[in-house]
Amino acid sequence: MTLDELARSTGEWLATGGPLSDVVISSRIRLARNVADQPFLSRASREQRTEIERTLFEAVAACNFGQSTFYIDVDKSDPLDRQLLVERHLISRQHADAEGSRGVAIASSETFALMINEEDHLRIQVMRRGLNLDEAWEETTRVDSALESLVDFAYHQRYGYLTACPTNVGTGLRVSVMLHLPALKLTGEMEKVFRAAKDMRLAVRGLFGEGTDALGDFFQVSNQVTLGENEEDILSAFKANVIPSVVKYEQEARRVLQKDQLAILDDKIWRAFGLLQNARTMSTEEALYLLSHLRMGVVLKRVQNVNLDAINELFLAIQSAHLQKRQGTKLDGEHRSILRAQLIRDCLARATTNKN
Amino acid sequence: MVCQRCKKQTATVHLTDLVKGEKREKHLCEQCAAHEGVTVKQHISINDVLNSFLMSQTGVQQLAQLKCPDCGMSFVEFRSQGLLGCPRDYDVFGEVLNGMIERAQDGHTQHAGKAPGQSKVVDPRQQKRLRLHRELREAIENEKYELAAQLRDQLAELDAQ
Numbered sequence: 288m289t290l291d292e293l294a295r296s297t298g299e300w301l302a303t304g305g306p307l308s309d310v311v312i313s314s315r316i317r318l319a320r321n322v323a324d325q326p327f328l329s330r331a332s333r334e335q336r337t338e339i340e341r342t343l344f345e346a347v348a349a350c351n352f353g354q355s356t357f358y359i360d361v362d363k364s365d366p367l368d369r370q371l372l373v374e375r376h377l378i379s380r381q382h383a384d385a386e387g388s389r390g391v392a393i394a395s396s397e398t399f400a401l402m403i404n405e406e407d408h409l410r411i412q413v414m415r416r417g418l419n420l421d422e423a424w425e426e427t428t429r430v431d432s433a434l435e436s437l438v439d440f441a442y443h444q445r446y447g448y449l450t451a452c453p454t455n456v457g458t459g460l461r462v463s464v465m466l467h468l469p470a471l472k473l474t475g476e477m478e479k480v481f482r483a484a485k486d487m488r489l490a491v492r493g494l495f496g497e498g499t500d501a502l503g504d505f506f507q508v509s510n511q512v513t514l515g516e517n518e519e520d521i522l523s524a525f526k527a528n529v530i531p532s533v534v535k536y537e538q539e540a541r542r543v544l545q546k547d548q549l550a551i552l553d554d555k556i557w558r559a560f561g562l563l564q565n566a567r568t569m570s571t572e573e574a575l576y577l578l579s580h581l582r583m584g585v586v587l588k589r590v591q592n593v594n595l596d597a598i599n600e601l602f603l604a605i606q607s608a609h610l611q612k613r614q615g616t617k618l619d620g621e622h623r624s625i626l627r628a629q630l631i632r633d634c635l636a637r638a639t640t641n642k643n
Numbered sequence: 644m645v646c647q648r649c650k651k652q653t654a655t656v657h658l659t660d661l662v663k664g665e666k667r668e669k670h671l672c673e674q675c676a677a678h679e680g681v682t683v684k685q686h687i688s689i690n691d692v693l694n695s696f697l698m699s700q701t702g703v704q705q706l707a708q709l710k711c712p713d714c715g716m717s718f719v720e721f722r723s724q725g726l727l728g729c730p731r732d733y734d735v736f737g738e739v740l741n742g743m744i745e746r747a748q749d750g751h752t753q754h755a756g757k758a759p760g761q762s763k764v765v766d767p768r769q770q771k772r773l774r775l776h777r778e779l780r781e782a783i784e785n786e787k788y789e790l791a792a793q794l795r796d797q798l799a800e801l802d803a804q
Contacts, residue, residue: 326713327730349773456748458757512748518756
């Protein structure tokens, strides 16, 4: 697997299907771990950083995860490659922009990615399409246990797994579910979600995590408390309460829109479709906004002849690094906008059957 | 209420001090408060409130002296960047950090989840693979290419099993 091949594929978490996939895009689990006899990264010397990377890299190479992994030395990578990894949610923006020894081991199916030397020495990230936390957790704990048999992780009798930031201490577990909530956005009811989330001590963020806007009506809901509850309890709260209630809000909003404001809803969807099929230049923001409306139209069967896979694929393919990787050359903003519009037109032409 | 110090002006500054576990209240007017070294800010940020709350708990001096003997991280430094320097900091910063954790973690201060060794993968091949990887790296670093080739074969053999 190479990054060029990666740039042309959709990635597990954005693929179509999976439980509740009309609203839930993907499930992600992250565990934070640190090597026991080393300082955290804010206090690690250049040499210690390199040693930590080597220890973890060798442990990863020695483990049998049931599928092959490939390792990317992020420190030595081209900025465009780093950007590509950020766009695919395989590494964080912070990891891409940091300095010193660091890397990421990626499962060839992209179901997990192990960030080495991000904020903590190790961040295990596991992704699944739709709402599928059981399978994601099963893989997370399998990877964690395999690595733990080779590396001692910093652990405290009282506080559990120790992390550089005390807000991650204990389980080191962050559960994130990515939701597509266009109807709640249109009906102005996102406040409902924010309020419910706050009551349950959850954070709601945009598409690319902390500090990003909710581009394309994608929202990420994640737990904030990592200490004092065990992993299964944190996960079951998501499965039993959090996600079903948000999904219900969104489905209700979609139902109301179809019942009371069908013309307005259809107008949004078909305008988006029209622009996407005809525009000659397009920014990432506009494309995400329009693709979000088209996705809603396809899910609600207001648009019947467009393949949902193609739309999901576009959410990644239109992003800057993906465009440039595909083209095989660096491009300025204006050329990217032209290429983006062309890619969308071509892709939708291929994905549309003549039935409407 | 009249200021306790000058007994003339109206008390607008109300302080509660904990001295040796005993609560002591003070009611002062603004001038007397300033005289006693209490500054009254017009706009107080939440951060300042939290900071002053933390400081009042243990005493500024004591906190300023907290420093990890392992990594050299001081409490003041940790407060400004939000990241700890090493595992030992969790003990060095003791009760103050515990209070912060309690607030950030919805009142929890005791881990209740997975612990190391609970679900260890017993795979002796994995241990062997790690050892071989290490030896291989050392062999290459020391330019012992013959040995490296042997180790690589052993690794391939192990993977094929």
